[in-house]
Amino acid sequence: MNAFTLNRRAIMLSAVAGASTLVVPAVGGPGSAKAHAGSSPSGNAGHYRFRVGDIQATVLSDGIIGGRPRIYASDATEAELEAVLRRAFLPTDHLTLNLNTLLMETGGQRILIEAGAGQTMGPNGGRIFENLAAIGLGPSDIDVIVISHTHPDHVGNLRTADGGKAFSRAAVFVPKADWDFFVRTDPDLSYMPVPEEFRQRFAANIKNSLQPVANDVELYEAGDEIVPGLTTLVAAGHTPGMATFLVHSGTDQLLLTADLAYHPVVNVDNPWLPGPDRDKEAALASRRRIFDQAAADRIAVLGFHFPFPGLGRMLKTDSAYVWVPANWQF
Numbered sequence: 001m002n003a004f005t006l007n008r009r010a011i012m013l014s015a016v017a018g019a020s021t022l023v024v025p026a027v028g029g030p031g032s033a034k035a036h037a038g039s040s041p042s043g044n045a046g047h048y049r050f051r052v053g054d055i056q057a058t059v060l061s062d063g064i065i066g067g068r069p070r071i072y073a074s075d076a077t078e079a080e081l082e083a084v085l086r087r088a089f090l091p092t093d094h095l096t097l098n099l100n101t102l103l104m105e106t107g108g109q110r111i112l113i114e115a116g117a118g119q120t121m122g123p124n125g126g127r128i129f130e131n132l133a134a135i136g137l138g139p140s141d142i143d144v145i146v147i148s149h150t151h152p153d154h155v156g157n158l159r160t161a162d163g164g165k166a167f168s169r170a171a172v173f174v175p176k177a178d179w180d181f182f183v184r185t186d187p188d189l190s191y192m193p194v195p196e197e198f199r200q201r202f203a204a205n206i207k208n209s210l211q212p213v214a215n216d217v218e219l220y221e222a223g224d225e226i227v228p229g230l231t232t233l234v235a236a237g238h239t240p241g242m243a244t245f246l247v248h249s250g251t252d253q254l255l256l257t258a259d260l261a262y263h264p265v266v267n268v269d270n271p272w273l274p275g276p277d278r279d280k281e282a283a284l285a286s287r288r289r290i291f292d293q294a295a296a297d298r299i300a301v302l303g304f305h306f307p308f309p310g311l312g313r314m315l316k317t318d319s320a321y322v323w324v325p326a327n328w329q330f
């Protein structure tokens with residue numbers, strides 16, 4: 001099979017996923033998918049380096065996921081949504097979401113913010129390992145992993161194909177309220193605008209992904225400081241425990257918005273409510289509070305699901321916000 005047919009196959013698979021559900025499971029099970037997973041078909045860069053004061057920061061892509069645009073803009077009318085997507089030169093039947101994890105190197109430690117999806121949300125995740133290798137690192141070089149919330153696209157890579165710890169030495173920090181909701185109980189996910197079969201797989205993927213770290217997970221409360229230079233911020237609503245993050249060094253700051261917004265076109269430039277938000281009012285309040293802070297203080301922002309590398313700023317307008325991507329530093 002040449003590169004072109006592989007490519008076409010991947011594209012067709014994501015089209016199928018987009019037509020019916022948010023994701024497809026790993027084709028033929030995690031083992032067989034692994035053979036094709038984890039590499040970018042384009043060969044383009046999957047990492048982007050910059051600094052936050054004294055902190056060396058690197059966005060490491062875990063690839064892409066996606067689904068029907070409507071999932072991420074639950075209160076838009078079909079006509080409005082389609083018009084907005086067309087104006088942004090985006091397809092109207094599928095919204096691509098990136099997986100922008102952030103590696104912080106500070107105080108002699110390597111801290112990874114979000115673990116990425118792996119194969120839990122379709123065949124195009126799991127590239128973080130290749131992108132770590134591209135900067136000369138392996139999973140055992142990671143000391144700390146901090147998760148914003150336990151959805152599969154944020155924890156999927158924690159588990160190896162044979163059920164072990166993918167990041168053998170890392171201390172894994174998870175918000176306690178998400179652990180209580182998604183891991184300790186069988187959560188009611190009927191609020192999610194996806195088929196029941198998808199919800200069951202979603203819930204199972206969360207438990208499976210976190211199982212290898214269950215004995216030594218570090219549960220945190222949003223608001224805690226994880227290490228000097230990394231503070232978690234309360235941002236509940238999307239999930240019970242979701243946190244966002246402020247990376248800071250000297251006068252430099254970087255705000256990570258986690259899943260307050262999925263794509264800037266539908267959740268920043270247009271204030272539509274993501275369907276997967278469990279408590280839509282609380283999520284909206286968190287979004288406004290944190291976006292207002294980012295806009296007022298002109299803080300650099302990293303959007304986990306925004307177009308790679310996901311860096312930019314929030315501009316406040318009279319009625320809403322506008323996402324302004326940052327220029328790449330060379």
Ligand SMILES: [Zn+2]
Nearest residue numbers: 151153154259
């Ligand atoms: Zn997400």
